[in-house]
């Protein structure tokens with residue numbers, strides 16, 4: 042997704058001599074398994090600005106991307122918290138509103154008006170974003186790819202990058218499975234494999250890969266109705282509708298980041314214990330799901346940095362760039378990220394005011410990005 046959005050945005054700047062290489066097929070990495078939720082609840086000014094750009098982009102995807110579709114489904118977003126999380130949540134909402142995001146605080150009573158199936162007795166407050174929703178990640182990737190290709194970019198699938206070609210300290214291109222491709226600029230947008238790909242350039246990225254589990258639960262027949270995406274900072278789950286009669290449930294546990302895995306060899310299924318845990322948590326929040334059933338489960342992976350924010354930077358040899366470490370946010374931010382990477386390549390770090398925040402050196406400087414929730418996952 043990141044590479045395709047960057048390629049698309051480069052072509053929109055008139056830079057058409059772009060090649061996107063994928064060792065598999067488009068969306069065969071983390072993107073293909075993404076829940077593709079586009080909520081706006083962020084707690085730094087930079088990510089709030091990025092999500093505003095991105096949501097607006099998804100809402101007008103067909104106009105922006107030459108008739109492409111991102112499958113955007115408008116649902117609204119509801120987040121509930123207990124007293125422990127009340128202050129950081131309220132501070133985040135204030136920040137979001139100051140940046141123009143349409144969000145508001147809601148009481149437990151209002152939450153039940155918005156979604157009557159919710160249990161709210163252990164929630165003290167929440168917030169609601171009317172405009173948020175979710176997309177289809179494969180449609181979105183295809184949309185970017187087709188538009189970039191129509192504008193002159195080449196998309197080469199089944200074509201792994203095996204090494205970086207250098208001339209002194211300058212990037213000269215890449216060695217691929219099918220031969221060398223000369224290019225003065227190389228962007229590493231290899232997602233789960235980005236640290237491995239960076240090593241080819243002698244660059245060490247503080248990114249590790251962890252497993253992220255999804256359970257798809259069937260609603261009892263009498264309860265099958267649309268609902269907002271519900272995020273729950275008490276049981277630490279997120280949910281969204283899935284194909285009418287199901288609800289998708291993902292974890293928001295910091296613990297997941299300790300489940301480090303090899304992206305080429307990890308448990309892609311979800312065990313009985315894991316799905317039982319997901320069902321218990323979601324039926325706590327939606328009591329009607331005590332009668333629900335696990336329909337399906339799968340796991341994908343996140344590429345996680347120490348502060349759960351991406352790296353967007355020029356690093357290592359001249360002409361070498363990194364856009365990786367999306368830590369579970371890379372779908373919803375992808376339009377803004379593509380826009381920023383195109384600016385970085387075309388104009389350098391001054392090309393976009395928020396780029397310096399995402400520099401790699403912040404980790405060595407001891408200045409990780411910290412939002413209202415401190416280092417708590419995903420916000």
Ligand SMILES: Cc1cc2nc3c(=O)[nH]c(=O)nc-3n(C[C@H](O)[C@H](O)[C@H](O)COP(=O)(O)OP(=O)(O)OC[C@H]3O[C@@H](n4cnc5c(N)ncnc54)[C@H](O)[C@@H]3O)c2cc1C
Pocket residue numbers: 042043044062063064065066067068069070071072073074075076077078079200201202203230231232233234235238253254255340341342343364365367368369370371372373374
């Ligand atoms: C289960 C799950 C749920 C998620 N839910 C959400 C969500 O609700 N909202 C959200 O915003 N984000 C979500 N995410 C995260 C989001 O999907 C990712 O951050 C995003 O899709 C990453 O896109 P990417 O292009 O950076 O990486 P990837 O999709 O991993 O793409 C990287 C590509 O690089 C290719 N590649 C790797 N090595 C090489 C090589 N040597 N040569 C050539 N090609 C190579 C791979 O084949 C791959 O296609 C979720 C992720 C998962 C797994």
